[in-house]
Amino acid sequence: MVAEKHEQIFRSGSKTYYFSSRFFPPAVRRDVYALYGFVRVADNLVDDQPVDPTAFHAFRRTYTEALRSGKASGDVIIDAFLELQRRKQFDPAWTEAFLDSMEHDLSSSTCETLDEVLTYIYGSAEVIGLYMARIMDLSEEAFGYAAMLGRAMQYINFIRDIKEDLAIGRRYLPLGSSGLASLEQSYVQTHEKQFAAFIREELKRYQRWQKEAQKGYRFIPRRYRIPIMTAADMYCWTAQQIAKDPFIVYKKRIKPPKARILRKGIAHTLGVALPCRFSAKQKS
Known part of the structure; x- marks a missing residue:
């Protein structure tokens, strides 16, 4: 019953990750579901509108108290994650950092610098x-690359979700020397060239991080590499769509179709998938 709840949360929360994860062996897939259940519930508590800080703080407090006591919290999502954290030896500091970032989103947030x-x-x-590196029992040599892959994927989310984030008072992309004062649609419509150039530069940043992350694929056993590469290719596909028309981020939320995800996963399984490439220099 708990496993079914995890899977339901996962499937409703992320099409790309859910269908990519179907290519994991069953035991690993169950651990991925337990992980995703925890992070998605926390994320929903700070993203659902109107934001309910009390509910998030209660969730964090329940996790912290159960971690300290070593006793079940009574929350099946938190308890499954804690069991996973202990069994796979997650560093509790990782979870604190995750919860800190989620708490950051309780208030309207704008990132002005890349460091932020x-x-x-x-x-x-x-x-x-x-x-994920711990779940797959990878060597610590892989950890930096695993973190970099998470960074690259998240950055594409930031670019893809500009419109949705602005609607709830958030901007994660620093404007820096772009010459732009805002990413509001009404503003960028009068600064089209600057906006297109800005998005191209942000896509190049994603591309550099993704290329670095790919160096870590050699540390991942093939049976685990297939779903990882499938998910990464779907983020590359998303980047391709944005590169073709940077203003698409204001028109619709770009998500790869289920069929595309499964086809790519099968192609990786058969060893016939071509690496996903795109040019951030495409005309807008």
Whole structure:
């Protein structure tokens, strides 16, 4: 029953991760579901509108008290995660960083510098890569690459979700020397060239991080590498769509179809998948 709840949360929360994870062996898949159940519930508590800080703080307090006492909390999502954390030897500091980033989202947030973004991304995404490395029992040589993959994927989410984030008072992309004062749609419509150039530069940043992360694939056993590469390719596909038309982020939320995810996973299984590539220099 608990496993079914985890799977339901996962399936409703992320099409890309859910269908990619179907290529994991069953035992690993169950652990991934337990991990995702915990992080998705926490994420929903700070993303669902209107935000309910009391509910998030209660969730965090329940986790912390159960961790300290070593006793079951009574919350099946938290208890399953704690069992996983102990069994796979997650560093509790990773979970604190994750919860810190989620708590950061309780108030409207704008990241003005790359350092601010990277601090947030460490807790919101890089530690997810570290959790996954532990779940797959990878050597510590792989950890930096696993964190980098989480960073790259999260950055594409930031670019893809510009419109949705602005609607709830958030901006995760630092404007820096872009010449832009805002990412509001009404503003960028009068600064089209600057916006297109800005998005191209952010896609290049994602591309550099993704290329670095791919160096770590050699540490992942093939049976685990297939779902990881499948998910990464879907983020690359998302980047391709944005590169073709940066203004698409204001028109619709870009998500790969289920059929595309499964086809790519099968192609990786058969060893015939071509690496996903895109050019951030495509015309807008």
